Amino acid sequence: MAAAVSAADCGASVLLVDDNPALGGQIWRGEEANPSVREARRWTERLQHSSVEIVRGFRIFDQLRPGVLVAESADGMREIRYSRLILCTGARERFLPFPGWTLPNVMGAGGLQALAKAGMPIREKRVVVAGTGPLLLPVAVYLKRHGARVQLVAEQASRNSLLRFASVLLRHSGKLAQALGIFGSLAGTPFRFGCWPVEAKGDDRLRSVVFQQGSRTFEIECDYLACGFHLVPNLELASLLGCEVKDGTVAVNELQQSSIAEVYCAGEPTGIGGVDLAIVEGQIAGFAAAGQQQKAQRMFPERARHRDFANALEKAFALRPELKKLARNDTFICRCEDVAFDRLAHCRSWREAKLYTRCGMGPCQGRICGAATKFMFGWGAESVRPPAFEARVESLMGTKESAPEVRV
């Protein structure tokens, strides 16, 4: 939204293509219809008053040739032409396999919140929030505010690393106030550092979760486990377009420009940093893509400040090595194809795992198990091939017809 508005303010003709029916992405989910966050309301209003044309519910799945993308919605497909492209593809939660993580009612932390926002009843439900990252506490607050009984918030990061993080928070007064507000609303909810889930138990659904803290283990009965291990960037589209990806993020220069000159990238794909950093990067990308480099440059100091915070965040919530060892031999790592740990333990690479076990070959195309195996085994995906997302056969046929003729 920030990128689109900024580019349009410079006089560029802007088309905003959103994968979801409502604007706001994952963090500002629902804000367009019922604004509750001031920044979200501000950007929604700026967008409404701008000349930006908005296309909703369209997911870009391929690039026919440079400057021509194809996108699909529930009702059809369309071509999208651009001279400059700004990718703001966001992030998803990282999930790590542990025994029982495939049981129904074990879900992501952001996942449970998203479902609750969409009408899933949580009042009086017993919920345990676990994993790592700055998302856990706001999710716990949301659930509690909507009547859920939050039994425990378990953060795998140690008390020391979070205390170091707290000292960085002191430099960012806005964030500090936010953090204090969160702790205030969680009064009475048990919170543990250095604590992580080792097993989810149940039959046809989750019944209880076993946690480890130091050398001690304990079990908590619950209806839902909301468990995510921070975030991983959505890189599929950038990779498909051929943008250079380095250390798991899209490589960009100071103007948010990728290795392909006409493609810019802002927000989580260039490094997980949260909404404030994403807004500033979006503005820089918007200005730069519209040819207003000076305007973009004026925002560099603000970006540096948020980037400093993002770096501290990444350090504070680094995954502890014990989490690599949670899966047992029969724990499914790939949920689409039900590939268990012992079948993957013999593979040497992501490619070998795909070829021999079908790991990562199901409908999610490795979006869940890819991040897990990267952490557990150090594997990385070598390439992304079109379609970057699942697409209907009719849409794929459509792209054939409109593809340029080949002359021999």
Next chain:
Amino acid sequence: MPDALAVSLNGKTLTVPIGTTVAAVVFIAGQSSFRRSVSGRPRGPLCGMGVCFECRVTVDGVRHVKSCQTLCKQGMQIDTDE
């Protein structure tokens, strides 16, 4: 304008507020399992945002619809793979 609509889940009619997703309907009905995995295990939503495909159900006869990203419409017929 009515603020609720009727859908059917596995043949049973439910009334839900407008803006409810198909995934939420399954939970409202007290169900946890949405589908069976390739080895027959019960599964339910994981990511809540259209990435994991664990929440797929059949909507109006169309299989493999991601229920977390689909809004309910009046008269919609939803079937889980129970």
